[in-house]
Amino acid sequence: MKLKLRIWRQPNPEAKGKMVSYVLDDVSEDASFLEMLDVLNEQLIADGEDPVAFDHDCREGICGACSLVIDGQPHGPQAATTTCQLHMRKFRDGDIIDIEPWRAGAFPVVKDLVVDRTAFDRIIAAGGYISAPTGTAPDAHAAPIPKQDADAAFSAAACIGCGACVAACPNGSGMLFMAAKVTHLGLMPQCQPERATRVLGMVAEHDAAGFGGCTNTGECASACPKEIGLDVIGRLNRDFRKAAARAA
Amino acid sequence: MLLVLFIIAHMAGNLHVFEGRESMNDYAHGLRTFGAPLLPHESLLWVMRIGLIAAAAAHIASSVVLTRRAVEARPVRYVSRKPAKGESRHAAATMRWGALVVLLFVVWHLLDLTFRTVNPVKDLPDAYGAVVEGFAPERWPVTVFYLIAVLALGFHLRHGVWSAVQTIAGPNNKWRKRTQVIALAVAVIVTAGFAIVPLAVTFGLVS
Numbered sequence: 001m002k003l004k005l006r007i008w009r010q011p012n013p014e015a016k017g018k019m020v021s022y023v024l025d026d027v028s029e030d031a032s033f034l035e036m037l038d039v040l041n042e043q044l045i046a047d048g049e050d051p052v053a054f055d056h057d058c059r060e061g062i063c064g065a066c067s068l069v070i071d072g073q074p075h076g077p078q079a080a081t082t083t084c085q086l087h088m089r090k091f092r093d094g095d096i097i098d099i100e101p102w103r104a105g106a107f108p109v110v111k112d113l114v115v116d117r118t119a120f121d122r123i124i125a126a127g128g129y130i131s132a133p134t135g136t137a138p139d140a141h142a143a144p145i146p147k148q149d150a151d152a153a154f155s156a157a158a159c160i161g162c163g164a165c166v167a168a169c170p171n172g173s174g175m176l177f178m179a180a181k182v183t184h185l186g187l188m189p190q191c192q193p194e195r196a197t198r199v200l201g202m203v204a205e206h207d208a209a210g211f212g213g214c215t216n217t218g219e220c221a222s223a224c225p226k227e228i229g230l231d232v233i234g235r236l237n238r239d240f241r242k243a244a245a246r247a248a
Numbered sequence: 249m250l251l252v253l254f255i256i257a258h259m260a261g262n263l264h265v266f267e268g269r270e271s272m273n274d275y276a277h278g279l280r281t282f283g284a285p286l287l288p289h290e291s292l293l294w295v296m297r298i299g300l301i302a303a304a305a306a307h308i309a310s311s312v313v314l315t316r317r318a319v320e321a322r323p324v325r326y327v328s329r330k331p332a333k334g335e336s337r338h339a340a341a342t343m344r345w346g347a348l349v350v351l352l353f354v355v356w357h358l359l360d361l362t363f364r365t366v367n368p369v370k371d372l373p374d375a376y377g378a379v380v381e382g383f384a385p386e387r388w389p390v391t392v393f394y395l396i397a398v399l400a401l402g403f404h405l406r407h408g409v410w411s412a413v414q415t416i417a418g419p420n421n422k423w424r425k426r427t428q429v430i431a432l433a434v435a436v437i438v439t440a441g442f443a444i445v446p447l448a449v450t451f452g453l454v455s
Contacts, residue, residue, distance in 0.1 A: 008327075019327055072330035098328035105323045170332075171314070172321030212321030213314045215343065216411040218334030230335065230414070231421040238418030 001027045001093040005040065007052055008100045010109050017109065019098070029089040033076065034059060034066065036088055037099075053112040061085040061225065064160030067167070068113055069100040074164035074223045082162065082225040102167040106174070106210040117163050119209040120177060126205035127198035128181040130191045149187045156184035158226040168223035171212030176220035178202050179236035180228050186239055196243035203240055250303040252409065252434070254296070255401070259441035265454055269376040276375035308351075315344060336428065339407035339435075346400035353397030360390070383449035391446045402439030409434050 003024045010017025024043070027036050034056050041051035057065035066083040070076035076086045091097065099113065107115040145153075157180075165176035182199050185191040191198075207213075214233060221229050264275040282292035332341055359365040361378055369378040383391050409431035414424060448454045 006327075017324075069326060069328075072326055072328040100326055100328070103322050103324055103326055105321050109324075171318035173318075210321055212318040214415070215314060215318075215340070216335070216407075216414045217332070217337070217340040219332060220334075222333035229421065230424060234414055234418040234420060234424060236418070237415055241416070241418065 001029055001088065001091070001095075003027055003036075003091065003094075004096045006096065006098045007113070008109075009052070009112055010101075011050070011111065013108055013110060017112075019100075027088055029087070029091075031088045032059070032084055033068070033070070033086040033088065034084050053110075053114045055114050056084060059084040062160060064162035067102050067115060067117075067162055067164070069098075069102065069167055071098050072100075074102065074167040075162075075225050079222070080225055080227050082160075085225075102163050104163075104166045104172045104211070106172070107163060107166065115163075117161075119211070120161050120163060120174070122209060123174065123178055123202050123205050124181065127194065127201035128178075128185065130185065130188075130194060132190050132193070134190060143189055145187075145189065153184045153187035156180045156187075156228060156232050159184070159224075159228055160226060162225065164223045164225060165220035165228075166211065168219040169212065169214075170217055170219060171215055173214045173220070174206050174209075174211040175214035175233055175236070176224060176228060176230075178206050179232040182236045182239055183232040186235065195239065196246060199236060199239040199243050200247060203236075249412075250299055251307060252405065254300055255405075255438055256434070259438050262445050263441065265376060265379055265445050266448070269374075272376040272379070273373060277373060311344070311347065336407045336410065336431070339403040340411075342400065342403045343407055346404050349397055349400040350404060353393065353400075356393065357397075379445065380449055380455055383446040385450050385452075388450065391450050394446050395443055398439055398442040401442070402435040405438060406431055406435035 005022045005024060006019045007022065008017050009020045022040060022044075024036070024040055027039065031039070034054070037052060037054060044051045055065045055067050057063040059066075061082040061084060064082075066075075068075070068083045070083065070086070075081060075083045076090070078086050078090055101107075101109050101113045102115045102117075104115075106119040107117055110116050159177060159180035161177060163174075163177065166172060166174045169175075182202065185198065186195055216230070216233070218230055221227075261275060261279075264272045279293060280290050332338075334340060356366075360367050360382055361375075364370050364372065364378060367378050368381045371377065381387075383394070410424070410427040413419060413427040417423075419427060445454075
């Protein structure tokens, strides 16, 4: 298949970027989206041009490194799929595909399609952990946890921290990411002592990092490659309300 | 909460127009003399006015903060946009522009039917007359603006009601779906209840 790509090119964080068009002939429909970009980069290198910088790592849909907004949708048109697991058979011969980086003030562009997501690390550092020494993996059933809590915690823990929620949010909010962490930790018995300080600390850091406020548009959940839902945001709001009331 | 309850009460009160001139004007008079002679004239109205102005001011102030944060959180915009995929997405997309329409409408509405500055009926106790003359067929642009504003209000409520519950109460999936149904019901009832009055006047059912 033949494709026309329009890709955001920005040589460094200070530069003013722009969309640049490339034509790619003979793309295999069995190629993944990233493999298609690899082919483009080989062509660019052969032509003596600067290859397109983009983040990628495991290419198995579990690391959260890939971060492309494809035709205005984080991770592209296929639901519950990371960019690396998206295949070219989802596109048609002759398509024009726009590829942009995550757009958020808290995620500054490093180069081309690569953004700096350390703001997420700072949110985690502000409470997304437990400090209780848990030793090695405990025996199964040593700490009884209701099945539904374990399932809900596991679903929330599926968050790979890619930032598609921020990229999709019209307000540029990191609420879904933060709420996934608050939910997955908040349902575990080992995590109860820090439950209040966790939510207060993470929300404060989230706001300080320059993410926008949540207006419950639900765009985050529809873009999430791990299908994390708005119920986690409900849970964060509940935890925050109780913690803030106690702190006041 | 205060604003939503007011809107529902206001909508219900408006329906007195279908009971005729006397019932509508009695209702308007009753609002002014509520609690008389124990309470001073218009005491209920002044409590409501102060409460509503305070609630509206807080509502607008927080929306300005949220909007500014949203603008700052995305300094560079996307080149390509996709259609929204979220929950109550059409309503969510019109929250800010629709609110401006509603705000402009509130100003007009006060000048029209409260202060009567732009209404042909200057006799304040004749609320019924003001409605009938205000939405007369030859004043059709007024009716159209009214209907657009009421529709914008309906959209605002459609997203706003469940969104407020989501932020303040933090429901689980089951309750979020329920509050979304309630929000839709409130939006449809309020829009229909407000729209029916000017439409009835314009089409001569109330005169």
